[in-house]
Amino acid sequence: MIPTTEPEARMPWGRTSAVVLVLVLCIALVGGLAWIVLRELDALSRANSDNLQWSLAQADVEFLHFRLELEQARHDPSRLDQVRRRFDIFFSRMATLEKGEVFRTLRADPAYDLPRSHVREFLDQAVPLIDSPDARLAAALPQLAQTAERISEDVRNLSLEGLAAFAQISDSRRTGLIRTLLIIAAVLAGLMAGLVLLSVSFFRLARLSQTRARDLQRTAGRLRTIVETSLDAIVVTDAHGTIREFNPAAQRIFGYSREEARGQNAIDLLFPATMAESLRGGQLRFLDRARAPQAHEKLLEITAVDRLGRQFPAELSIDRAEADSGRLFVAYLRDISRRKAAEEGLTIARDRALAGERAKAEFLAVMSHEMRTPLNGLLGSMQLLRDHHLTEPQSDLLDRMQSSGRLLLGLVNDVLDLAKFEAGKMRPETQPFSLPRLLDGVIETAAPMAEQNRNRLGWRWIGAPSDTVIGDARRLRQVLLNLVGNAVKFTRDGEIEIETEWLKDGRTVEFRVIDDGIGIAEADLERIFQDFETLDSSYARQAGGTGLGLGIARRLAEMLGGEIGAESEPGEGSLFWLRLPLEPTAPPARSLPRQQATRALPAPLDLLLVEDNEINRFVAREMLLADGHRVTEASDGSAGVDWAEKHHFDAILMDISMPVLDGPRATRRIRAGSGPSAQAPIIAVTAHALPEEIARFQDAGMTHYISKPLDREELREVLASATTKEPPASFTSPAKPRQVTLLDTDQIATLWAGLGLEASQHLYHSFLTETDEIVASLADAPPDQPELEIIVHKCAGSCGTFGMVALRRALNRIEMTLKRGQPVPSADLAALADLWARSRQALEAWRHAA
Amino acid sequence: MPRSLLQPTLALLVRLTLVMALSLPLRAMAQDLAPPEGEVLLTVSGEITQTNVGATAQFDRRLLESMQPVTIATTTIWTDGVQQFTGIPLIRLMRAVGASGHRLKATAINDYAVDIPSSDWVENGPIVAYLRNGAPMSVRDKGPLWIVYPYDTNPAYQGEVIYARSIWQLDRIIVE
Known part of the structure; x- marks a missing residue:
């Protein structure tokens, strides 16, 4: 029992101390009384009284003996001695009564003292007679007897009074004793009561402590059980x-x-x-x-x-x-070893599962990649087959084989894209590109298929048009091609249009691909964007496909930060929309006019082809040979480096993934060496052209790149670009919008038109002089020069005005680096001179032409 | 009073032991009693071995004086103030007569009689006094012999029984 309140716990102690106090008082009182009683008892035990009654009565008796002897002696004189003896005895008795300690109190009493004085008087008178000779005593006997008779009354009174007085004394003593005893009894009763009270208190305390002890024991027991049963x-x-x-x-x-x-x-x-x-x-x-x-x-x-x-x-x-x-x-x-083991097991299982997933995705990627290689071989071979004389049926068969091959390639590419998504390897690019040109391209690409289904195909702006935007052109094209391709597939004798419109926020472009085809049921609209979904319709079956197209489109749209969706009315047509965040920007350098790309066959070149895959090598070689080039083959990077060391090539086509020595490393060696081909353009041939990889190729010293599978047209363009001294400073592939032009001729033409001949002449010369100086000073300027940033900024501005896009960009890059407080690589500064020289050359050439 | 209760008990025990230890040699030590020449003050009879007159042992003043008397000072309830009593210790008297009883009957001239048990015959116990304050005691003065206990030195001697045994005008003792 735990005391609930303090006072309750204290009460017994307060009471106990009070009881103890009372008891101490009682004991003191009893002690005092006991002392009194003991004194009383002492007095009693001293028995000062002797046998008082007997003594007093004896006085009477002895007096009577004396008188009797007196009487007898009057008749018999021989008894005189007896008289004397009796007198002496009585005398002795009286002396005791008079002098004895015990009779002291009596002597103060007149009722006793008066008869005593009479007796004393008699004794004093008698003594001379008693002590006198026999004759005289005998003669005095009658007188003595007479006197004795007279005082016999006094002797009697004396003893009676004594008795009465002693009775009184002993009475009062008894009374006193009784009173004392009563007081003691009362005190003892009090003491007893106190003791009882104290006992009760102690009993209660004992019970309390017993209860507490039991509780403590129980608590301890419980605690012990807890401790003992604890796991x-x-x-x-x-x-x-x-x-x-x-x-x-x-x-x-x-x-x-x-x-x-x-x-x-x-x-x-x-x-x-x-x-x-x-x-x-x-x-x-x-x-x-x-x-x-x-x-x-x-x-x-x-x-x-x-x-x-x-x-x-x-x-x-x-x-x-x-x-x-x-x-x-x-x-x-x-x-916790078991828990730890379990945790570890879980981690391992999770890691394994993740690794399994990754392995699957990688397997998918590798497989589709590996499938592309033989497919490329097939397609390339078919293309080459056309160079031979074919009968018409053979040509038709080849057409079908080629279209099937392309379809298959499309599927493989889809799967590869998906695999790349799964592997998380896709990153959006942000580059400026011309939106109308991209749409033109889409229409152009889809046009043959549209024609097959007798569809009209076109695109138009809704609202204000614009040209250059920053975004991922390649992915946008892929999504749009997918949507347009679908529309074309599911429409016969209809019209397909791409509407393009800037949304009100000014940062998003909505593309709407509208057809008047068979349409899609409401219920199916949701799932068409899922992977591997094909709608069960005759057209769908007819059109075929992995069902990945829209799924990939959705993923691409999401990756680019946009949305994709569809609305449809079965039988009426469908509308697929795509909203993408794009950044409008000033029209940048315009690449060379498109028609220039379809150039005549270039002059025969001396080329080095570094490719480990035999089929790919065969295809590429045949394509190049067909165009009249001379081709030297190397089956790996190391062999390529050896060739480059001892022979001068106009250009080198370099595969990326190769055993022994891969493309970038081989390039570094070639560039680092001093062989005849150390400065030759090196074209990366790659299937995986991710932006960061391209940067890596560029770092290694590659100047251009071309993606697999090789397309004959594309190959011609790249070779032309590489061998006609087009800017090697920027990493280019002519088919891509990333190409950075040395000189924006539109820009300079506008400037010239606006200024008039004289002013432009003046400006032209001062610009050349000024920039000559600046570039020269920058080339050997210490990278941490404080005014460097201002100079670079100013120079970049003038270069922009004169349409020198590449130079302006290079300068802007340097400026940005300076702004961030990072050191500018001296190579960047040194590269400016060459860039300037070529830009200037281009400008002079344009002016000359103009 | 504790003293009054404890002490007598202890004293009694000590005395009993002494009596028992000494009783045999005492008898052997006893000398033959000379016959009395003067007035006979005390006659002892009964269970005694030493006699001088017939079957009794009779003592006159001279005989008593020859028995190495002692003097004690004490108050009594019958007298006023401290008294000097000179006499023969009872125990010595009993040895002298070769008493073998367990008590004695003492009788006075006035025929007062009292029994004194042998337990009272102890050293530092009662004496048979024949002088009071150096003077012989007359019959008028509770003489000639008075058995006096040392009341003051031994509280055990302050009881009524002892007072009753304090016989004066003693002249006969019969050992029983």
Whole structure:
């Protein structure tokens, strides 16, 4: 029982002390009274009284004896001695009554004293007679007898009075004694009552403490049960870390009995010896300092060791407790090796699953990639087959083979895209490109198919048109081609139009691909954007496909930060929309007019083809040979480097992934060497043209790139670009919008038209002089020159005005680097001179032409 | 009073032991009693071995004086103030007569009689006084012999029984 309130707990003590006080008083009182009684008893025990009654009565008797003897002696004189003796006896008695201590009180009483004085008088008178000779005594006998008779009354009174007085005295003494005894009895009764009260109090206290003891015992019992049944080891140590308690779980976990563990140092016993010191100085340092652990120190994971030396991870929860015997540390310790193992198992399983997923995706990517290679071989071979004389049926068969091959390639590319998505390898590009030109291209590409289905195909602006935007042109084209391709597939004798419109926010362009084909049921609109969904319609079956097209389109749109959706009315047609965030920008350098790309066959070139795949090498070689070039083949990078070292080539076509030495490394070696082809243009031939990879190729020293599978037209363009001294400073592929022109002729023409001849002449010359100076100074300027940024900025501005796009960009890059406070690579500064020289050359050539 | 209760008990025990230890040698030590020459003050009879007149042992003043008398000072309830009593210790008297009884009957001239048990015959116990304040006691003055206990030195002697045994005008003793 725990006391609920303080006063209740104190009450018995207050009462007890009061009772004790009363008892002490009672005992003092009893002591005092006892002293009185004892004194009384002492008085009684002294028995001062003798046998008083007898003494007094004896006086009477002895007086009578004396008188009797007197009478007898009157007749018989021989008895005189007897008279004398009787007188003496009586005399002696009277002396006792007169002088005795016990009769002192009587003598103060006149009723006693008067007869006594009479008797004394008689005795005094008689003594001379008694002591006289016999004759005289005999003669005096009658007189004596007479006198004796006279005082016999007094003797009688004397004894009677004495008796009465003593009776009184003993009465009063008895009364006094009784009173004293009564008082004692009362005090004793009080004392008794007090004792009873005290007993009751003590009884209650005893019961209280008994109850408490029982409660404590019960609590202790409960606690013991908790400790003993705990699954966790519970270890109690004193402030020095010496084990005091070691519960059954601890015994089971550590293998020590309680007796063995007690008295040992916990850190030495329960943790590996190699860790003991670091624990003392680290996680458990509060133990040695005997301070309470802080919140973060109370729960920790630790390595423990059992009796057999098995080390296991354990979770330790520890805190300090105050006890009568001093400070204690109570630690709960749990063997978590199983949990750890489970966690580890889970991690491994998860890693395996993830690795499995990745492996699958990679497998898919590799497989589709690997499928493309033989497919490219097939398609390339078919293209080459056309160079031979074919009969008409053969040509028709070839057409079908080629279209099937392209379809297959499309499917493989779809799967590869998907795999790339899965592998998370796709990143959007941001480059300026011309939106109308992109749409023209889409229409152009889809036109043959549209014609097959007798569809009209076109695009138009809704609202204000614009030209150049920044975004990922390649992916946009892919999505639009997919949408247009679908529309074309599901429409016969209809009209397909792409509406393009800037949304109100000015940052988003909505493309709507509208057809009047068969349409899609409402219920199907949702799932057409899922992977592997094809609608069960005759057209769909007829059109074929993986069903990945729209799924990929959706993913691409999402990757580019846009949305895609569709609306449809079955039988009426469909509308697919795509909203993409694009950034309008000033029209940049315009690449060479498109028609220039379809150029005449270039002059025969001396080329090095580095390609490990035999089929690819064969296709490429045949294409090049067909165009009249001379081709030297190398089957890996190392062989390529060897050729480049000893022979001058007009250009080198370099595959990227090759055994022994890959493309970029081979390029570095060629560039680093001093062979005849060290400065030759090197064209990267790659299937994976991700932006960061292209940057890597460029870093290695490659000047152009062309993607696999090789397209004859594209190959011609790239070769032309590479060999006609077009800018090697920027990494270009002529088919891509990334191409950076050296000179924007439109820009300079506008400038010229606006200024008039004279002004433009003047400006032209001053610009050339100024820029000559600046570029020269920049070439050997220390990269940390403070005014560098201003000079570069100004120069970039003038270059922009004169349409020198490449130079302006190079300068802008330097400026940005300076703005960020980074050091400008001196190579960048040094490269400016060459760029300037070529830009200037281009400008002079244009002016000359103009 | 504790003293009054404890002490007599202890004293009694001590005395009993002494009596028992000394009784045999005492008898052997006893000398033959000379016959009395003057007035006989005390006649002892009964269970005694030493006699001088017939079957009795009779004592005159001279005989008593020859028995190494002692003097004690004490108050009594019958007298006024401290008194000097000179006499023969009872125990010595009993040895002298070779008393073998367990009590004695003392009788006075006035025929007052009292029994004194042998437990009272002890050293530092009662004496048979024949002088009071150095003077012989007359019959008028409770003489000639008075058995006096040392009341003041031994509280056990302050009881009524002892007072009753304090016989004066003693002249006969019969050992029983």
